[in-house]
Amino acid sequence: xxxxxxxxxxxxxxxxxxxxxxxxxxxxxxxxxxxxxxxxxxxxxxxxxxxxxxxxxxxxxxxxxxxxxxxxxxxxxxxxxxxxxxxxxxxxxxxxxxxxxxxxxxxxxxxxxxxxxxxxxxxxxxxxxxxxxxxxxxxxxxxxxxxxxxxxxxxxxxxxxxxxxxxxxxxxxxxxxxxxxxxxxxxxxxxxxxxxxxxxxxxxxxxxxxxxxxxxxxxxxxxxxxxxxxxxxxxxxxxxxxxxxxxxxxxxxxxxxxxxxxxxxxxxxxxxxxxxxxxxxxxxxxxxxxxxxxxxxxxxxxxxxxxxxxxxxxxxxxxxxxxxxxxxxxxxxxxxxxxxxxxxxxxxxxxxxxxxxxxxxxxxxxxxxxxxxxxxxxxxxxxxxxxxxxxxxxxxxxxxxxxxxxx
Numbered sequence: 242x243x244x245x246x247x248x249x250x251x252x253x254x255x256x257x258x259x260x261x262x263x264x265x266x267x268x269x270x271x272x273x274x275x276x277x278x279x280x281x282x283x284x285x286x287x288x289x290x291x292x293x294x295x296x297x298x299x300x301x302x303x304x305x306x307x308x309x310x311x312x313x314x315x316x317x318x319x320x321x322x323x324x325x326x327x328x329x330x331x332x333x334x335x336x337x338x339x340x341x342x343x344x345x346x347x348x349x350x351x352x353x354x355x356x357x358x359x360x361x362x363x364x365x366x367x368x369x370x371x372x373x374x375x376x377x378x379x380x381x382x383x384x385x386x387x388x389x390x391x392x393x394x395x396x397x398x399x400x401x402x403x404x405x406x407x408x409x410x411x412x413x414x415x416x417x418x419x420x421x422x423x424x425x426x427x428x429x430x431x432x433x434x435x436x437x438x439x440x441x442x443x444x445x446x447x448x449x450x451x452x453x454x455x456x457x458x459x460x461x462x463x464x465x466x467x468x469x470x471x472x473x474x475x476x477x478x479x480x481x482x483x484x485x486x487x488x489x490x491x492x493x494x495x496x497x498x499x500x501x502x503x504x505x506x507x508x509x510x511x512x513x514x515x516x517x518x519x520x521x522x523x524x525x526x527x528x529x530x531x532x533x534x535x536x537x538x539x540x541x542x543x544x545x546x547x548x549x550x551x552x553x554x555x556x557x558x559x560x561x562x563x564x565x566x567x568x569x570x571x572x573x574x575x576x577x578x579x580x581x582x583x584x585x586x587x588x589x590x591x592x593x594x595x596x597x598x599x600x601x602x603x604x605x606x607x608x609x610x611x612x613x614x615x616x617x618x619x620x621x622x623x624x625x626x627x628x629x630x631x632x633x634x635x636x637x638x639x640x641x642x643x644x645x646x647x648x
Contacts, residue, residue, distance in 0.1 A: 294324040313443035329371040332360040343406035396602035404555035445640035466494035486512035499643035504591040540564035541621040548607040558623040562594040
């Protein structure tokens with residue numbers, strides 16, 4: 242058979258693809274919706290930098306504290322206007338993130354990432370003149386790789402003073418290589434740079450709203466997560482057994498909260514009067530302070546900042562807010578016998594009362610972490626300064642912007 246006479250076989254018609262829609266049909270409901278992250282410019286500010294008669298203009302960015310601000314995967318775009326264009330050999334733009342650790346005598350630094358793009362380069366075959374205006378477009382990465390090749394979320398711009406001075410900075414450097422006119426110059430090529438300091442501040446939000454009250458546990462149990470904290474304390478009487486207590490703490494399972502919203506929680510505490518008395522006596526003997534057990538469990542928000550230097554670490558802890566709990570425990574304690582087990586439950590709320598400008602993050606040089614802390618008898622304070630048996634830390638993440646409905 243000649244190739245020209247071959248006909249394709251017959252195929253049965255394909256089943257049409259089902260219709261998909263983000264909007265629920267009759268009888269359906271939306272359980273959870275996570276919108277796609279799309280690159281967009283949400284600012285309309287323009288910044289101009291001038292040096293060596295050159296000009297760099299950045300457009301479409303936000304402004305905070307007099308600096309251009311960029312968000313997650315934002316693109317830095319604008320124009321660069323060089324001078325002495327007939328002498329230019331090449332122009333390179335470099336977007337860079339760095340970590341700075343500031344000591345008494347010197348400042349050490351490390352690079353998070355570095356991205357370069359060539360704006361213009363003289364051709365070897367023809368001697369062209371550099372254009373008068375060159376467009377710039379270079380994007381922030383979402384992540385970076387540390388020295389262990391671990392992929393980590395790119396941290397925001399920060400400048401801290403405790404436990405020691407440290408900073409994360411971002412900059413755009415435009416470097417121009419020029420040929421010198423002098424015939425007998427030892428260096429026929431010279432470089433000049435124009436640097437713009439940038440602020441990287443991604444708008445992090447919770448992926449879904451926080452439940453408003455603990456009663457929602459009956460209808461949406463997946464929205465809550467239980468933490469069990471078991472405690473024990475030996476009695477001063479050698480013939481007595483070890484005294485124990487247990488705390489059941491319910492927190493929204495998402496564990497990502499906006500600093501502007503209230504965090505609900507539920508606390509159930511099983512204990513004996515003898516256990517509380519033993520703890521109070523121990524704390525009094527160790528600290529020399531008189532404490533009471535009118536409030537046996539305290540709940541508070543804490544931010545921990547740790548800086549690593551020369552195989553050592555320094556930590557600073559800041560209390561961001563103290564939880565409110567009801568009802569009062571005192572009437573129950575008045576009627577309970579010393580060795581009987583008492584179980585009490587509270588509903589409470591946590592609010593961030595300190596100004597927070599950035600989310601938690603991790604780098605090789607320093608990190609910032611957020612916790613909900615449960616404290617037995619002891620009032621709110623640094624978790625590093627208390628015995629681990631009296632404090633229980635639950636990792637969370639505080640973000641700068643609340644959840645919004647994009648449906």
